Amino acid sequence: MWRRINSAARKGTGPGRGDPSAERSGARQAVIAVSNVSKAYAAGFKALKNVNLDIRRGEIFALLGPNGAGKTTLISIVCGIVNATEGNVLVDGHDIVADYRAARQLIGLVPQELTTDAFESVWATVSFSRGLFGKSANPAHIEKVLKDLSLWDKKDSKVMTLSGGMKRRLLIAKALSHEPNILFLDEPTAGVDVNLRRDMWQLVRSLREAGVTIILTTHYIDEAEEMADRIGVISKGEIILVEDKIELMQKLGKKHLTLQLQHPLVELPAALAAYDLQLANGGTELTYTYDTQSERTGIVPLLDRLSDAGIVFKDLQTTQSSLEDIFVSLVKDAP
Amino acid sequence: MNVPAMRAIYKFEMARTGRTLMQSIISPVISTSLYFVVFGAAIGARIQQVEGISYGAFIVPGLIMLSLLTQSISNASFGIYFPRFTGTIYELLSAPVSYLEIVVSYVGAAATKSMILGIIILATAGLFVPLKIAHPVWMIVFLVLTAVTFSLFGFIIGIWADGFEKLQLVPLLIVTPLTFLGGSFYSIDMLPPFWQTVTLFNPVVYLISGFRWSFYEIADVNVAVSLGMTALFLTVFLAIVAWIFTTGYRLKA
Numbered sequence: 001m002w003r004r005i006n007s008a009a010r011k012g013t014g015p016g017r018g019d020p021s022a023e024r025s026g027a028r029q030a031v032i033a034v035s036n037v038s039k040a041y042a043a044g045f046k047a048l049k050n051v052n053l054d055i056r057r058g059e060i061f062a063l064l065g066p067n068g069a070g071k072t073t074l075i076s077i078v079c080g081i082v083n084a085t086e087g088n089v090l091v092d093g094h095d096i097v098a099d100y101r102a103a104r105q106l107i108g109l110v111p112q113e114l115t116t117d118a119f120e121s122v123w124a125t126v127s128f129s130r131g132l133f134g135k136s137a138n139p140a141h142i143e144k145v146l147k148d149l150s151l152w153d154k155k156d157s158k159v160m161t162l163s164g165g166m167k168r169r170l171l172i173a174k175a176l177s178h179e180p181n182i183l184f185l186d187e188p189t190a191g192v193d194v195n196l197r198r199d200m201w202q203l204v205r206s207l208r209e210a211g212v213t214i215i216l217t218t219h220y221i222d223e224a225e226e227m228a229d230r231i232g233v234i235s236k237g238e239i240i241l242v243e244d245k246i247e248l249m250q251k252l253g254k255k256h257l258t259l260q261l262q263h264p265l266v267e268l269p270a271a272l273a274a275y276d277l278q279l280a281n282g283g284t285e286l287t288y289t290y291d292t293q294s295e296r297t298g299i300v301p302l303l304d305r306l307s308d309a310g311i312v313f314k315d316l317q318t319t320q321s322s323l324e325d326i327f328v329s330l331v332k333d334a335p
Numbered sequence: 336m337n338v339p340a341m342r343a344i345y346k347f348e349m350a351r352t353g354r355t356l357m358q359s360i361i362s363p364v365i366s367t368s369l370y371f372v373v374f375g376a377a378i379g380a381r382i383q384q385v386e387g388i389s390y391g392a393f394i395v396p397g398l399i400m401l402s403l404l405t406q407s408i409s410n411a412s413f414g415i416y417f418p419r420f421t422g423t424i425y426e427l428l429s430a431p432v433s434y435l436e437i438v439v440s441y442v443g444a445a446a447t448k449s450m451i452l453g454i455i456i457l458a459t460a461g462l463f464v465p466l467k468i469a470h471p472v473w474m475i476v477f478l479v480l481t482a483v484t485f486s487l488f489g490f491i492i493g494i495w496a497d498g499f500e501k502l503q504l505v506p507l508l509i510v511t512p513l514t515f516l517g518g519s520f521y522s523i524d525m526l527p528p529f530w531q532t533v534t535l536f537n538p539v540v541y542l543i544s545g546f547r548w549s550f551y552e553i554a555d556v557n558v559a560v561s562l563g564m565t566a567l568f569l570t571v572f573l574a575i576v577a578w579i580f581t582t583g584y585r586l587k588a
Contacts (some may be wrong), residue, residue: 080429081429082587104430104431105431109426109429117423130339132344132426
């Protein structure tokens with residue numbers, strides 16, 4: 001298990017830090033403001049179409065989307081790796097083009113691909129990253145980051161000798177080497193085992209506790225469900241939804257009531273036609289789908305009508321749709 | 336000015352030199368020694384003095400230039416191409432460093448490395464032939480200007496190349512022939528008049544001539560012209576690098 005990032009170590013770095021009132025007032029303030037950003041690649045492919053997005057200070061924001069939706073392009077634009085065709089981005093009030101130094105100093109990026117300097121030592125490559133971001137050498141901080149990520153005993157090893165999981169952690173260490181206020185994690189758990197995923201989630205939480213704003217892209221819906229404060233869904237270059245995770249689950253979440261029938265039904269009685277019902281398992285299972293947000297769920301009248309129709313059930317259970325179901329339905333319905 | 340970043344890149348590139356000491360330093364020294372053995376001792380013994388200088392000593396500036404040009408190009412092109420190839424360039428592009436800082440750091444490291452090599456070759460040459468440097472300051476000026484100019488050229492190649500073979504293409508097919516034909520091993524005066532004129536279109540002639548003048552005060556072309564041409568190459572390469580960074584050519588989509 002990796003160590004938790006020491007929140008005390010991060011206090012006092014960056015605007016609004018160390019002042020509780022400022023932290024409270026700044027909690028909802030956008031630390032990244034993406035305005036009308038579009039990106040058309042040279043081949044003509046439009047990767048992003050008029051994207052507007054605000055990331056709040058101190059939150060964990062999960063950007064979900066299928067392959068090729070534009071997640072990495074959006075991150076790359078904010079970080080300065082790709083030029084936007086139109087629009088602008090402010091990072092803590094600094095324009096990413098006009099004031100790129102101030103903007104980039106605040107950001108740490110963990111890329112999706114395991115791109116590393118194979119022949120360098122762990123210590124050298126992490127120290128290099130710190131220098132690159134304009135920070136003077138601080139061996140104590142590098143030591144702490146490497147220890148937090150369980151890489152300390154590998155500090156003198158060449159990067160090429162590390163396992164895939166270690167390389168992933170190394171990329172995180174490089175991104176954290178300059179003490180960023182904003183951390184981008186582009187599919188941080190792609191291809192990593194369950195333990196590493198859980199450790200990474202733990203790390204992300206402790207970074208958030210230390211005041212770091214985290215933007216992660218992921219294919220794993222459970223990851224977003226587990227970690228995120230807010231969720232954005234991007235599809236075909238457009239942000240189709242940005243919502244507080246809990247509200248999203250409540251708003252778009254459907255519940256299913258499944259009744260195990262005593263005797264199988266061949267077809268539904270006409271009296272039940274008004275309900276969203278489905279028969280399954282050879283007529284022995286009746287599923288009623290209802291909206292959690294509606295005033296009345298309709299469960300009581302349904303049960304009354306079933307009783308009137310002489311349909312007897314021996315067991316029942318309710319289930320709620322997961323973020324994955326919501327995501328799939330959103331992306332499917334996207335234009 | 337992001338000095339820590341420049342220091343980090345420079346140190347990183349110099350550390351790479353340290354790791355590849357064999358191919359960086361030792362192999363050019365060995366090949367230069369072979370040139371001395373073949374051209375200086377074996378063939379040179381049958382050639383009369385060139386403008387009062389023994390043939391072995393005459394070829395020293397040309398040999399140093401040959402290594403300086405090819406090494407500056409290969410150091411700088413590899414230095415920037417490798418992060419592009421492995422993908423680690425993302426870090427450079429997302430860091431708070433200006434284009435100028437990136438160029439100065441990479442080109443500075445590549446030029447340092449080739450200048451060290453040039454001085455090592457000079458010292459090696461001293462073992463074979465008696466050396467005389469008439470204008471040491473100008474010798475250093477030509478050394479630095481050429482190393483920086485051709486490291487910039489290498490940087491451009493490293494950004495233009497989309498495969499390892501292209502990295503080798505320009506040094507092997509253009510720079511080495513131009514250096515061999517640019518008066519490394521002979522004085523232009525030895526050529527028939529027509530080829531003397533043709534040779535003047537070879538930019539390397541001006542570099543070698545100026546450099547040789549700083550050693551022996553003999554030159555194929557006027558020293559001021561040599562210096563002017565070197566400055567012109569520097570300006571052209573700087574303009575291309577500026578264009579690369581303004582447009583993001585092969586660096587940013």
